Amino acid sequence: MSTTTDVRGPATTTPPAAPPKPKRRRPKGWWLPFLLLLPAILFELLIHVVPMLTGIWISFTQLTKFFIANWGEAPFVGFKNYTVALDFTSSIGSGLYKSFFVTVGFTILVVGLSWVLGMSAAVALQGRFRGRSFFRTLFLVPYALPLYAGIITWKFMFQKDTGAINHFLFDNLHLPGDKPFWLIGGNAFWSIVIVAIWRLWPFAFLMLMAGLQSIPTDVYEASAVDGAKPFRQWRAITLPMLRPVNAVLLLVMFLWTFNDFNTPYVLFGSTAQPAAGDLISFHIYNASFLTWNFGSGAAMSVLLLLFLLVVTGIYLLFVNRRNRNA
Amino acid sequence: MRKRAIAAAAVAAAVSLVVAGCSSSGSGSSSSGATITYWASNQGTSLANDKQVLTPVLDEFTKETGVKVKLEVIGWNDLQTRIQTAVTSGQGPDVLNIGNTWAASLQATGAFLPFDDASMKSIGGSDKFVKTALETGGAPGKPVTSVPLYGLAYGLYYNKKMYSDAGLQPPTTWEELVTAAKKLTTGTQYGFSLAAGSYTENVHFAFINASQNGGEWFDSKGNPTFTQQANIDGIKRYLDLMQTDKVVNPSNAQYDNGVQAVNDFATGKVAMILSQNNADASIVSNGMKSDQYGVVPFPAPEGAKKIASFPAGINLSIFKNTKNKDAALKFVKYMTSESTQGKLAKPYAVLPVLNGVKPGFTDNADEAATFQKIYNDMTKPLPLVPAEDQFENTVGKAMNDMFAKIATGSTVSDADIKTAMQNAQDQVKQSLGG
Numbered sequence: 001m002s003t004t005t006d007v008r009g010p011a012t013t014t015p016p017a018a019p020p021k022p023k024r025r026r027p028k029g030w031w032l033p034f035l036l037l038l039p040a041i042l043f044e045l046l047i048h049v050v051p052m053l054t055g056i057w058i059s060f061t062q063l064t065k066f067f068i069a070n071w072g073e074a075p076f077v078g079f080k081n082y083t084v085a086l087d088f089t090s091s092i093g094s095g096l097y098k099s100f101f102v103t104v105g106f107t108i109l110v111v112g113l114s115w116v117l118g119m120s121a122a123v124a125l126q127g128r129f130r131g132r133s134f135f136r137t138l139f140l141v142p143y144a145l146p147l148y149a150g151i152i153t154w155k156f157m158f159q160k161d162t163g164a165i166n167h168f169l170f171d172n173l174h175l176p177g178d179k180p181f182w183l184i185g186g187n188a189f190w191s192i193v194i195v196a197i198w199r200l201w202p203f204a205f206l207m208l209m210a211g212l213q214s215i216p217t218d219v220y221e222a223s224a225v226d227g228a229k230p231f232r233q234w235r236a237i238t239l240p241m242l243r244p245v246n247a248v249l250l251l252v253m254f255l256w257t258f259n260d261f262n263t264p265y266v267l268f269g270s271t272a273q274p275a276a277g278d279l280i281s282f283h284i285y286n287a288s289f290l291t292w293n294f295g296s297g298a299a300m301s302v303l304l305l306l307f308l309l310v311v312t313g314i315y316l317l318f319v320n321r322r323n324r325n326a
Numbered sequence: 327m328r329k330r331a332i333a334a335a336a337v338a339a340a341v342s343l344v345v346a347g348c349s350s351s352g353s354g355s356s357s358s359g360a361t362i363t364y365w366a367s368n369q370g371t372s373l374a375n376d377k378q379v380l381t382p383v384l385d386e387f388t389k390e391t392g393v394k395v396k397l398e399v400i401g402w403n404d405l406q407t408r409i410q411t412a413v414t415s416g417q418g419p420d421v422l423n424i425g426n427t428w429a430a431s432l433q434a435t436g437a438f439l440p441f442d443d444a445s446m447k448s449i450g451g452s453d454k455f456v457k458t459a460l461e462t463g464g465a466p467g468k469p470v471t472s473v474p475l476y477g478l479a480y481g482l483y484y485n486k487k488m489y490s491d492a493g494l495q496p497p498t499t500w501e502e503l504v505t506a507a508k509k510l511t512t513g514t515q516y517g518f519s520l521a522a523g524s525y526t527e528n529v530h531f532a533f534i535n536a537s538q539n540g541g542e543w544f545d546s547k548g549n550p551t552f553t554q555q556a557n558i559d560g561i562k563r564y565l566d567l568m569q570t571d572k573v574v575n576p577s578n579a580q581y582d583n584g585v586q587a588v589n590d591f592a593t594g595k596v597a598m599i600l601s602q603n604n605a606d607a608s609i610v611s612n613g614m615k616s617d618q619y620g621v622v623p624f625p626a627p628e629g630a631k632k633i634a635s636f637p638a639g640i641n642l643s644i645f646k647n648t649k650n651k652d653a654a655l656k657f658v659k660y661m662t663s664e665s666t667q668g669k670l671a672k673p674y675a676v677l678p679v680l681n682g683v684k685p686g687f688t689d690n691a692d693e694a695a696t697f698q699k700i701y702n703d704m705t706k707p708l709p710l711v712p713a714e715d716q717f718e719n720t721v722g723k724a725m726n727d728m729f730a731k732i733a734t735g736s737t738v739s740d741a742d743i744k745t746a747m748q749n750a751q752d753q754v755k756q757s758l759g760g
Contacts, residue, residue: 062759064757064758064759065413065431065434065435065712065757066434066435066436066712068410068413068414068435068437069413069414069416069435069436069437069646070436084756090752091748091749091752091753092752092753092756095749159580160577160580161577180734181579181580181730181733181734183580184523184579184580184730184733184734185730185731185733185734185735185736186734187734269403269582273723274727274730275727286723287753289407289410290716290719290720290723290753291716291719291720291753291754291756291757292410292715292716292757293753293756293757296756296757
């Protein structure tokens with residue numbers, strides 16, 4: 001019994017045998033936190049965990065229209081949906097593969113440019129000047145607008161013959177050439193990038209602006225005394241001090257953008273889907289709903305989930321290690 | 327102990343709250359005093375117009391039977407998804423309109439009430455329906471799960487004045503049609519307008535053009551045969567109206583519903599459109615009079631099969647898990663009665679689906695006769711197989727993509743069409759478990 005005590009050194013004042021554990025009285029009201037958490041846990045289960053598990057289960061079945069009114073009867077097919085989705089020589093696999101690369105390009109551009117815009121605006125509005133709060137409000141407008149209303153307005157503006165963008169470029173600025181299509185063909189990619197940046201950058205701006213508030217001004221003053229110019233200040237002070245904000249901001253923006261469903265769905269409509277703007281969430285939706293093949297769609301969703309988990313894991317590992325080394 | 331009881335009660339309360347939230351939508355029992363939900367498809371010039379047309383008709387039904395009807399009008403681009411969601415969740419309307427081409431597909435889900443002998447009798451018996459129309463109600467050999475409500479067929483609408491100014495006769499062959507369209511395409515005007523961004527319109531004409539060549543989309547076992555040469559040729563012919571004949575404005579690739587093309591026609595921007603007979607309402611509402619346009623059957627190439635349409639139309643279905651079966655059957659009987667059909671024929675410009683009823687959708691006798699002839703003698707039904715809607719979705723979407731490619735300056739070759747059809751076929755095959 002007392003053999004374990006020698007690691008603790010000579011201080012062996014403990015009695016040779018442990019006395020019977022005194023029955024610890026639970027403090028009054030111990031259950032209150034649990035009760036308060038209960039609704040949240042319940043709804044978390046109901047809204048996130050249960051559907052996710054259901055989705056994983058569906059991905060192993062052949063849930064097609066023949067079973068859709070009675071899910072339980074859908075036959076179990078093991079990994080078949082996964083092998084089809086990952087067979088890049090088949091048309092279904094190659095469609096997913098192409099959509100994946102479109103989404104990667106889209107995400108890099110949207111997150112990168114949104115961050116640059118957000119950072120520029122946040123830094124520009126860091127100092128006090130007249131009209132600062134006006135610009136702050138103005139820049140947040142896209143974030144405050146209802147999503148659908150904003151994107152539908154873009155959809156109108158991107159119309160070929162009647163849209164404001166072509167009208168401005170070709171009727172007002174008199175650019176040479178024919179008015180292009182924006183929502184079909186190759187330009188669809190640029191359209192969706194523009195709309196997504198318009199929607200996302202105010203969030204980057206808001207987060208970075210909040211982050212900048214926490215940097216003490218005397219650091220800047222001290223560096224100015226040492227002769228640091230604004231860009232040097234930004235690189236040597238602002239950027240390192242915003243590191244924790246950036247670490248979270250980039251991750252969140254990456255996840256939102258990679259998963260973006262609303263933008264392509266509203267911009268292109270539920271039936272037309274240009275190959276150039278074929279983002280992966282939208283692709284999976286179409287793969288499920290065009291042919292009522294929910295097993296296949298669920299398998300693709302699980303693959304997407306795994307991919308995002310892996311990327312997030314690697315990213316957090318990398319960021320944490322750098323933080324520890326810093 | 328007491329505390330545990332409190333916690334258990336809290337859990338129970340939360341669960342029951344959630345469960346109640348999920349199931350609060352179904353209520354009422356059969357017989358009068360019930361309220362049924364009815365999903366109508368967009369048949370009029372707009373969703374608001376549909377509401378206007380249907381409301382007095384539904385009020386009349388409430389007055390007769392005491393059953394209240396909650397109406398929701400749903401646009402064509404959303405209807406199928408809404409039905410899918412309803413089937414999946416089991417939370418649907420009591421009665422709904424479906425595109426009759428989906429009948430066999432929706433029947434396969436098992437979510438709709440089969441009109442067995444008793445049900446059929448309660449709505450007035452199968453004999454009251456035109457045979458061609460009732461055959462669209464489901465797969466052959468099974469009790470139908472939908473009954474015809476409105477009859478429609480495609481026709482080629484042409485602007486009489488533009489034709490006579492150019493010294494042209496209405497086309498009777500595809501070749502004549504292309505020649506006329508080219509002649510009528512001038513700087514400001516196009517020969518043709520197509521709803522080239524609408525997957526439903528596109529797949530219909532993929533089917534009709536392919537059928538003229540003798541193409542089939544499914545074999546006898548219900549497996550897809552999209553890549554047949556006849557199908558590819560038919561699709562190519564239709565795409566070429568924009569691609570090589572250049573009689574269609576490339577902007578049409580963004581027309582995602584038929585009404586936009588109809589508006590172009592009614593406002594004199596184009597000389598011809600392909601449309602179902604319900605276009606009349608939109609044409610007239612745009613200020614074009616019924617004697618200013620003519621209708622002929624959509625012509626086939628010289629020597630090809632004279633197929634101009636499929637027996638299109640709208641059917642009525644009842645959700646199997648309705649809690650108001652009697653009221654729903656009464657409603658179906660009412661909607662398919664001669665008097666209701668008479669009231670709706672004109673505003674919706676639809677062909678009769680009841681035996682012995684004269685077409686009342688237009689005062690133009692020639693037009694009425696032409697459409698009746700197309701419907702009766704020049705149609706081939708879309709495949710009556712469970713995968714029909716998947717055929718519509720995948721091939722329709724492929725057509726949209728190909729028109730988009732053409733409109734943005736690329737070319738679509740036979741090989742491209744074959745690849746697109748192979749792609750569509752693979753998707754349908756996989757969903758059939760192949």
